[in-house]
Structure formats: C-alpha cells, structure tokens
Amino acid sequence: MGSALEVRGVNKRFGGLQALNDVNLTVEEGRIHAIIGPNGAGKSTLLNCFVGRLKPDSGTVMFHGQNLLGILPYQVNQVGVSRVFQTPEIFADLTVLENVMIPALAHRDGIFEMNAMKPLLKETDIRKKAVDVLEDIGLHDKLDMTASSMSRGDKRRLEMAMGLVQEPKLLLLDEPTAGMSRADTNNTIEVLKHISKSRAITMIIIEHDMHVVFTLADRISVLAQGTVIVEDQPENIKGNKKVQEAYLGGAH
Amino acid sequence: MFGLSRGDLLLWLFVLLLVLAAPILLNPFPESSALAQFNGGYPDLMQRFLIFGIFAIGFNILFGLTGYLSFGHAAFLGAGSYAAVWMLKLLTINVIPAIIVSTLVAGILSLIIGYISLRRSGIYFSILTLAFAQMSFAAAASVGFVTQFTGGETGLQTALNDPRILDTASTTGNIPAPSLFGLEMRDSFQWSVGDWLWTFNAGYYVCGFVMMVAFYIAIRITRSPFGMMLKAVKSNNERLSYTGINPKPYTLAAFVISGMYAGLAGGLMVAMDPLAGVERMQWTASGEVVLMTILGGVGTLIGPIFGAGLIKYFENIFSKINESLLHQWFAFLPDGVEDFFVAVIYPFVGKGWHLTLGLSFMLVVIFLPGGMVGGLTSLYRRIFKKSKQAN
Ligand SMILES: Nc1ncnc2c1ncn2[C@@H]1O[C@H](COP(=O)(O)OP(=O)(O)OP(=O)(O)O)[C@@H](O)[C@H]1O
Ligand SMILES: [Mg+2]
Numbered sequence: 290m291g292s293a294l295e296v297r298g299v300n301k302r303f304g305g306l307q308a309l310n311d312v313n314l315t316v317e318e319g320r321i322h323a324i325i326g327p328n329g330a331g332k333s334t335l336l337n338c339f340v341g342r343l344k345p346d347s348g349t350v351m352f353h354g355q356n357l358l359g360i361l362p363y364q365v366n367q368v369g370v371s372r373v374f375q376t377p378e379i380f381a382d383l384t385v386l387e388n389v390m391i392p393a394l395a396h397r398d399g400i401f402e403m404n405a406m407k408p409l410l411k412e413t414d415i416r417k418k419a420v421d422v423l424e425d426i427g428l429h430d431k432l433d434m435t436a437s438s439m440s441r442g443d444k445r446r447l448e449m450a451m452g453l454v455q456e457p458k459l460l461l462l463d464e465p466t467a468g469m470s471r472a473d474t475n476n477t478i479e480v481l482k483h484i485s486k487s488r489a490i491t492m493i494i495i496e497h498d499m500h501v502v503f504t505l506a507d508r509i510s511v512l513a514q515g516t517v518i519v520e521d522q523p524e525n526i527k528g529n530k531k532v533q534e535a536y537l538g539g540a541h
Numbered sequence: 542m543f544g545l546s547r548g549d550l551l552l553w554l555f556v557l558l559l560v561l562a563a564p565i566l567l568n569p570f571p572e573s574s575a576l577a578q579f580n581g582g583y584p585d586l587m588q589r590f591l592i593f594g595i596f597a598i599g600f601n602i603l604f605g606l607t608g609y610l611s612f613g614h615a616a617f618l619g620a621g622s623y624a625a626v627w628m629l630k631l632l633t634i635n636v637i638p639a640i641i642v643s644t645l646v647a648g649i650l651s652l653i654i655g656y657i658s659l660r661r662s663g664i665y666f667s668i669l670t671l672a673f674a675q676m677s678f679a680a681a682a683s684v685g686f687v688t689q690f691t692g693g694e695t696g697l698q699t700a701l702n703d704p705r706i707l708d709t710a711s712t713t714g715n716i717p718a719p720s721l722f723g724l725e726m727r728d729s730f731q732w733s734v735g736d737w738l739w740t741f742n743a744g745y746y747v748c749g750f751v752m753m754v755a756f757y758i759a760i761r762i763t764r765s766p767f768g769m770m771l772k773a774v775k776s777n778n779e780r781l782s783y784t785g786i787n788p789k790p791y792t793l794a795a796f797v798i799s800g801m802y803a804g805l806a807g808g809l810m811v812a813m814d815p816l817a818g819v820e821r822m823q824w825t826a827s828g829e830v831v832l833m834t835i836l837g838g839v840g841t842l843i844g845p846i847f848g849a850g851l852i853k854y855f856e857n858i859f860s861k862i863n864e865s866l867l868h869q870w871f872a873f874l875p876d877g878v879e880d881f882f883v884a885v886i887y888p889f890v891g892k893g894w895h896l897t898l899g900l901s902f903m904l905v906v907i908f909l910p911g912g913m914v915g916g917l918t919s920l921y922r923r924i925f926k927k928s929k930q931a932n
Pocket of ligand 1: 303306308326327328329330331332333334335375
C-alpha cells in the first residue's frame with residue numbers, strides 16, 4: 290500500500306500568527322491517522338487547507354498524485370475527500386434522511402444534475418444507501434426529524450453519516466466525538482473501526498479524547514504551534530517527552 | 542400516480558376543483574343584494590387570480606426553495622408580454638405561439654440577468670436584480686432602439702393591419718380578438734339560477750389549464766432531487782459545496798425557471814387582453830409578487846396561489862368600497878356612532894386598500910412566518926396533536 294495523502298512544506302499565516310509552519314505529513318492508504326495537539330495548534334487550519342477552505346501560503350498537498358491546492362471545495366469532494374467539521378455543518382432545515390441523501394446524490398451524479406422532473410420517491414437506491422448508513426451510525430429512528438432539532442452529539446453523528454455515505458477514499462474527521470455521551474462515543478469508535486476495516490477508507494482524525502485516539506489510530510502526528518513535533522506509532526507517543534511538554538507548556 | 546405522492550396528488554386535485562368551480566364559489570352573493578359588491582366571480586378578475594398565481598408559483602421556486610430574493614421579476618413579466626403581443630401581430634391571433642414564445646423570451650432574459658446577479662448573494666443579489674429590472678424598464682420606456690420593440694410609453698397593441706402571416710385576412714373590418722383555434726378568449730357563457738349569475742369565460746379556463754400544468758410542474762420540481770438541492774442551497778450553501786455539489790448552476794436553473802414562469806404569466810395577460818405597456822416592468826410589479834409569496838406562505842406549494850388571489854381580491858374589491866357605501870352599511874346605527882365607524886373604517890378601504898394590505902402583511906410576517914398556509918398547517922397540527930394526546 291502506498292500513501293494516500295502527501296503534505297509537503299505547508300505554511301499558513303494569519304496576520305502576525307504563523308498558524309502552520311512547514312507542515313509535512315504522509316498518510317498511508319487504508320490507515321487511520323490521528324492528529325493531536327493543544328488548542329490552537331493549527332489542526333483545523335490544516336484540514337481547511339486540504340479541502341479548499343483556505344489557501345496555504347506555500348507547500349503542496351497531493352492526494353493519490355493529484356494536487357488538492359487550487360481546486361474548489363466541490364472538486365476536492367468529487368475526487369474522494371469528504372470532511373466532517375468541528376462545529377457541525379449540516380442542512381439544518383432539512384430532515385435527517387435528506388441530509389444524507391444529498392451527499393449520496395452528489396457522489397452518484399456529480400457536481401450538477403438537472404433532474405428536476407424525477408421524483409425523489411423513485412430514488413430508492415439512494416434512499417436505501419442513506420438509511421443503511423444511518424442505521425450503522427444509530428440514527429435510523431430519526432429519519433424524518435428536522436436536523437436542527439437534534440442534540441449536538443447527534444448532529445455530529447449525522448455529519449459522519451453524510452461523509453460515510455459518499456464512500457470517500459479519504460475521510461477527514463475534526464473532533465467527531467466532542468459533545469457525545471460515553472455510549473455514543475463508544476458506538477462511534479465501533480462504527481469507524483468497522484468501516485475502516487471493511488471498506489478500506491483512509492481517515493484523518495483530529496481528536497482530544499485520548500481514549501478514542503489510542504483505540505483507533507494506526508499512526509499519530511502531534512501538532513504544536515503550527516509544527517509537527519512528533520510522528521510515530523501510538524505506543525511510542527504515550528511516553529514521549531516532547532508531547533507531554535507540548536500539552537503542558539503549549540496549552541496556554 | 543403521475544409521479545406525485547398521494548398527498549400531492551390530492552392537493553393538486555383540490556386546486557383543480559377550486560379552479561373549475563371558482564366562477565360559482567367566487568359569486569356567493571345574489572346579484573341584487575348589497576353584498577354583491579364582494580362577488581369576485583367576473584372573468585377579468587378571475588383571470589388575474591390565475592395569472593398572478595402562475596407568477597407567484599414560479600417566484601416561489603426561486604425564493605421559497607433557494608432563498609434568493611429577486612426584486613426584478615417584473616422584467617420577465619414585461620418581456621413575456623411584449624413577446625406575446627409581437628406573436629399576435631406577426632404570426633397569428635391564436636394564443637398558443639404567443640404563450641410559448643413569451644416563456645422562451647423570458648427564459649433567455651433571465652439567463653442573462655441571473656448569470657450576472659447570482660455572482661452575489663443576499664441583499665446584493667436583490668439589489669442587482671432590482672437594478673437590472675429598472676434598466677429594462679427604462680430601456681423599454683425611452684431608449685430609442687428598444688422602443689421600436691416595446692412602443693415606449695404608449696405600449697404595444699394589436700392592430701387591424703398587422704401581418705399575421707399564418708391567418709387569413711380579417712373580413713369583418715374589426716381587429717380580431719385573441720383566440721384558441723377560433724374560440725375567442727373573451728367568449729363567455731352565462732348561467733343564472735334564481736338571483737345568482739355565474740359567468741364561465743373561455744379565457745379563464747385557458748388560464749386555468751395553463752396554471753394547473755404550471756402547478757403540476759412546480760410540485761414535480763419541488764419533490765425532485767433537484768428541488769432538494771435547491772432547499773439545501775437555502776439551508777447551507779457553503780456546506781453544499783463541501784458535499785461535492787456546485788450550487789451555482791442549481792441556483793441559476795431555479796432563477797431561469799422562475800423567470801420563465803413570469804414570462805408565461807406575462808404572455809397570458811396578453812392572451813386575455815392583447816396589449817402590453819411599460820408599467821408591467823415597473824418595480825411595483827416585482828414587489829407585488831414578493832408580497833403574494835410571503836403572504837400566502839414562502840416555500841409552501843399552494844401558498845403563492847392563495848397569496849396572489851388574496852392581493853388581487855383586495856386590490857379589486859376593497860378598493861371599490863367608498864364612503865357613501867359605508868354610510869349605507871352602518872345606516873342602522875345612531876348618527877353619531879355611524880359617523881364614528883365610517884371615519885374609522887374609511888382609511889382602510891377604497892383608495893386606502895394598500896393600508897389594509899400593509900397591515901395584513903405586517904401581521905403575517907410577525908405572527909405567521911410561514912404565511913397563511915404555514916399558519917393553517919401548524920394550527921391543523923396543533924389540533925391534531927391535541928386530539929391525539931387526549932386519546
Ligand atoms: N480564518 C482565520 N483567521 C485568523 N486566524 C485564524 C483563522 N482560523 C484559525 N485561526 C487561528 O489559527 C490558530 C489555529 O487555529 P485552529 O482552529 O487550526 O486550531 P485547532 O488546533 O483546530 O484548535 P482546537 O483544538 O481548539 O480546535 C488559532 O490561533 C486560531 O485563532
Ligand atoms: Mg480545531
């Protein structure tokens with residue numbers, strides 16, 4: 290297996306703040322790669338650079354040989370990169386089922402399809418796919434609920450379903466279990482583990498919950514003040530001095 | 542059935558029934574009664590209910606689904622009207638080419654205006670559409686080159702010596718009236734039962750047929766994957782692009798569709814009454830359709846139709862009530878009280894009907910964000926839920 294994502298020399302500056310400082314990262318195909326680090330380390334900023342939300346000042350981001358920099362967010366998605374945001378980004382006025390059918394349609398039909406005369410009711414395949422994913426993630430009893438009326442944890446799970454239904458090659462998860470109950474967190478761990486194994490989806494997961502990180506991750510990068518200070522196997526991260534310093538000293 | 546769910550089919554049939562029976566339903570008061578004033582069942586007004594219904598249904602596809610608020614749809618209404626008059630003049634007095642071409646011309650114009658205006662969103666989009674509509678208005682009224690096609694301030698109408706290349710020359714010496722294969726739009730059949738008089742007008746039923754088709758298409762669009770994407774544009778445009786969808790072509794398609802509905806409405810106006818004036822492009826017409834949609838219920842299927850009907854009813858019936866009529870109504874009260882009532886009510890009727898409209902609009906926006914239809918639905922749900930809990 291080769292590498293799915295190659296990040297080389299990425300820099301990003303916000304005014305006087307060097308949010309990302311020469312970041313290098315290699316994510317192996319089919320693996321779960323965790324990025325950890327104190328608040329404000331630049332983890333979300335790094336993901337923003339992958340999906341076209343931010344344009345880095347310099348550096349390259351190659352995904353299976355394709356440059357992700359300079360293409361638009363929907364093009365990034367269409368090459369197989371789905372993202373789950375740190376603050377849930379969902380279609381709040383639509384139902385849970387619709388929220389998942391939209392990405393499923395995007396995956397099948399591409400960036401635009403003029404299917405204005407086709408009844409949604411006849412999209413039984415898309416519907417089934419969406420329901421299946423919602424079942425995996427445990428939201429199948431809320432299909433017709435308006436997304437805005439769900440709890441924060443459920444919104445996160447919904448957004449995960451929106452990512453998973455697209456069967457992406459690379460799934461970017463920004464703190465997927467934040468705000469979830471212990472039980473829901475454990476369920477999410479199970480789902481992600483299962484999907485990573487059965488469908489060989491590469492994942493990058495940003496997480497503060499160390500239980501989640503050490504259960505799931507095949508490899509961990511530690512980011513502090515915009516720099517990757519360590520990248521290693523999970524068992525080597527736990528005792529690493531630099532990491533402890535970053536968390537104790539870096540968390541202002 | 543017909544690609545509609547059971548509920549939607551029932552809704553469509555309900556509207557069909559209303560349209561068919563409107564000449565009777567809208568004339569509930571006997572001819573000789575004092576209340577006959579409030580009868581709305583005359584052809585001219587009923588045609589307008591339907592035509593503005595089409596205008597509002599189309600507008601709702603853009604505003605109700607995508608949330609993009611256009612203040613320029615009068616441009617498409619006007620363009621459709623001009624195109625239709627030209628078809629009646631050049632081709633044939635049959636209304637079919639006029640209606641089709643008016644829709645297409647408005648479609649082309651809305652593609653251009655939409656393509657440029659949709660580079661912005663929110664208030665900037667609204668202002669761009671308003672600017673374009675005002676430019677169209679000014680051009681139609683007074684730009685030399687354009688007035689050749691619009692008749693400037695005078696407007697356009699059919700004339701006896703029009704070419705009408707598909708028709709045989711008129712032998713009667715009269716300007717022919719718009720017709721559908723010989724059936725004149727102004728033809729009516731009157732039926733009187735007791736003191737009631739009902740008018741069944743050919744033009745009205747042509748409008749009714751067109752509106753039912755337009756309504757059917759609007760339901761299909763709303764219930765399609767495309768329609769769901771439009772709702773997603775309104776809900777979270779940015780998220781949609783991270784989901785692999787380019788929102789732009791979706792919004793533009795919605796804009797063009799709603800522009801075509803406006804053009805169709807403009808064409809039908811001409812089919813009923815073969816003239817077009819520049820006032821059809823005025824900003825007030827753009828504003829009117831916004832009011833209709835919001836009053837009836839943004840994003841609901843039948844809201845816009847009711848909103849259009851209500852406003853046209855107000856405009857035509859409320860505006861007719863004058864001071865002496867009010868005195869007549871309240872004559873049974875003692876003089877002083879009578880004068881008081883008349884003085885209080887008078888500002889809200891007759892020429893003051895806009896005041897009533899404005900007040901109802903405020904009440905709806907404040908208390909019924911879903912418009913009349915939204916309000917009725919939530920009322921129904923509340924009653925339904927209560928009775929369910931009681932069980
Ligand atoms: N669009 C922006 N404009 C200016 N500064 C920004 C912007 N986005 C992020 N920052 C700053 O960049 C730094 C890194 O932010 P980022 O959100 O990437 O941190 P993080 O590692 O995801 O933290 P957390 O764990 O709290 O989510 C922070 O200091 C933040 O304030
Ligand atoms: Mg973050």
